[in-house]
Amino acid sequence: MDRRLFLGGLAAGGALATPGAAFAQSADGRRRLTMPQRLDTTATGRLDLMAQPGETDFLGTGPSATAGFNQGFLGPTIVMRNDGALAVRVGNRLGETATVHWHGLVVPGEHDGGPHSPIRPGGEWAVEMALDQPPATVWYHSHAHGSTARHVYYGLAGVIHLTDGRDDARGLPVGYGIDDLTLVIQDRRFDPAGRLVYAPDTTDILNGFLAGRILVNGQVDRVAAVPRGLVRLRLLNGSNARFYGLHFDDRRPMHLIATDGGYLPRPRAVEFLRMAPGERAEVLVDFAAGGDAPVLMSALGLPMRILPFAVDDTLPARITRLPDALDAAPFIDAGAATRTRRLALNMGGGSTGISRIADGLVAPSGAHARHGAHAGRGAHAGHGADFDPGPFLGGGPDGLPEGVRMSDFSINGRPYDMRRIDFEATRGTVERWTVTGGGAIEHPFHVHGVQFQVLSVGGGAPRPEDSGWKDTVVLAGATDLLVRFDRTAGPTHPYMYHCHILEHEDAGMMGQFTVA
Numbered sequence: 001m002d003r004r005l006f007l008g009g010l011a012a013g014g015a016l017a018t019p020g021a022a023f024a025q026s027a028d029g030r031r032r033l034t035m036p037q038r039l040d041t042t043a044t045g046r047l048d049l050m051a052q053p054g055e056t057d058f059l060g061t062g063p064s065a066t067a068g069f070n071q072g073f074l075g076p077t078i079v080m081r082n083d084g085a086l087a088v089r090v091g092n093r094l095g096e097t098a099t100v101h102w103h104g105l106v107v108p109g110e111h112d113g114g115p116h117s118p119i120r121p122g123g124e125w126a127v128e129m130a131l132d133q134p135p136a137t138v139w140y141h142s143h144a145h146g147s148t149a150r151h152v153y154y155g156l157a158g159v160i161h162l163t164d165g166r167d168d169a170r171g172l173p174v175g176y177g178i179d180d181l182t183l184v185i186q187d188r189r190f191d192p193a194g195r196l197v198y199a200p201d202t203t204d205i206l207n208g209f210l211a212g213r214i215l216v217n218g219q220v221d222r223v224a225a226v227p228r229g230l231v232r233l234r235l236l237n238g239s240n241a242r243f244y245g246l247h248f249d250d251r252r253p254m255h256l257i258a259t260d261g262g263y264l265p266r267p268r269a270v271e272f273l274r275m276a277p278g279e280r281a282e283v284l285v286d287f288a289a290g291g292d293a294p295v296l297m298s299a300l301g302l303p304m305r306i307l308p309f310a311v312d313d314t315l316p317a318r319i320t321r322l323p324d325a326l327d328a329a330p331f332i333d334a335g336a337a338t339r340t341r342r343l344a345l346n347m348g349g350g351s352t353g354i355s356r357i358a359d360g361l362v363a364p365s366g367a368h369a370r371h372g373a374h375a376g377r378g379a380h381a382g383h384g385a386d387f388d389p390g391p392f393l394g395g396g397p398d399g400l401p402e403g404v405r406m407s408d409f410s411i412n413g414r415p416y417d418m419r420r421i422d423f424e425a426t427r428g429t430v431e432r433w434t435v436t437g438g439g440a441i442e443h444p445f446h447v448h449g450v451q452f453q454v455l456s457v458g459g460g461a462p463r464p465e466d467s468g469w470k471d472t473v474v475l476a477g478a479t480d481l482l483v484r485f486d487r488t489a490g491p492t493h494p495y496m497y498h499c500h501i502l503e504h505e506d507a508g509m510m511g512q513f514t515v516a
């Protein structure tokens, strides 16, 4: 057992978790996928989280050191009112500093939970948040300086349902775990003993850390039981670096109803749903028609099975027709922008290996080639039973693997510096940003403290996935955004903007801004 990851943690009472072990099997003996525990704050107005170490037996071969919130791996699905006050307390029983960033919440910088809000071991972070934004599926994860990738990988992440309590009137499924499924999709590497492996080498930093084993809600090889009707899937790509091209094996449509920041004006049928790390999407899928056992697949890079479904007629099918319209938050007028800004995500040429990696990536299929580069690779070569966590991203050049230079990962030529404010924005104003990616990789660009709309990508109209309110967007060509600043962030707690390939973020592809 590796005790260095979250020092002092296992000795301090980490619980052995076997996700879903207590739940029923489906008729053919496959184990059913379970939902994360639901933590409803809508009545209490209080949220108590504890970052804690755990041990998780993912593969049935033995425990792995993990971390989670209120549990051994990942965290509960938190239900929050979209317009209420919430008193938050987060403790830390880990052996190292963590944070809780609310990815997608539009809250002031002091409540945002970025690297400027560290929670030391044994410490506590308490904030009173005032929420006021449209209903949405957002998420939370540790954003500790230089450690975000490793923290998320080992489990410091969870989903938030931001709700106004009116989904029933909208004709949307609301039965948690019945016809309203929360699906956290992640890829992981395991050693032969079933322990999580996170030991990024130079290639893993350049491509992002990709793995061949898919977890859904921290579980492997499960089947999702669904009623014979319309089912809502709240999808989170919680992976460090892998993009997914989600589709059903029988090509049944997915009716997209919400993007990162909330509802679309009306459902949009798609057969293929691209999801980059950090993005969420809500879709309605009809399980009343077609076969009873469709499989959710991914088609970016190597084809991968994500999750099989099985219709279970003992489950109530409450919703059987698509809603005609959803009350989407109206877009802002592009003419409202009072200034423009250009941001370029850079992957420089100084790191040894960059040209080698780039050579392998520039393929006829373009930037997607990267996603197949390591697909199917399970346990990392060189990490056997005695695996060493190796050089993790410690927040500085010394923490990076040999051959990678922090100066190679930057935005507008400047690697992240916690002490430098990169720009200042004005509250209540709208800006038009043109954001470009670097190298042969499509970077998912995330901004804290705002929801934005996508005007164009590579000169064309945005894909359906980018057609609603967003906080994370894939830079598939120069991307024009309309960003409105509704909350404030001062120089002591600025907002971050960064690549959501977490290895890129930790390596320096991040900046910070204030809103006053």
Ligand SMILES: [Cu+2]
Pocket (backbone or CB within 6 Å): 442, 443, 444, 499, 500, 501, 504, 505, 509
């Ligand atoms: Cu990136």
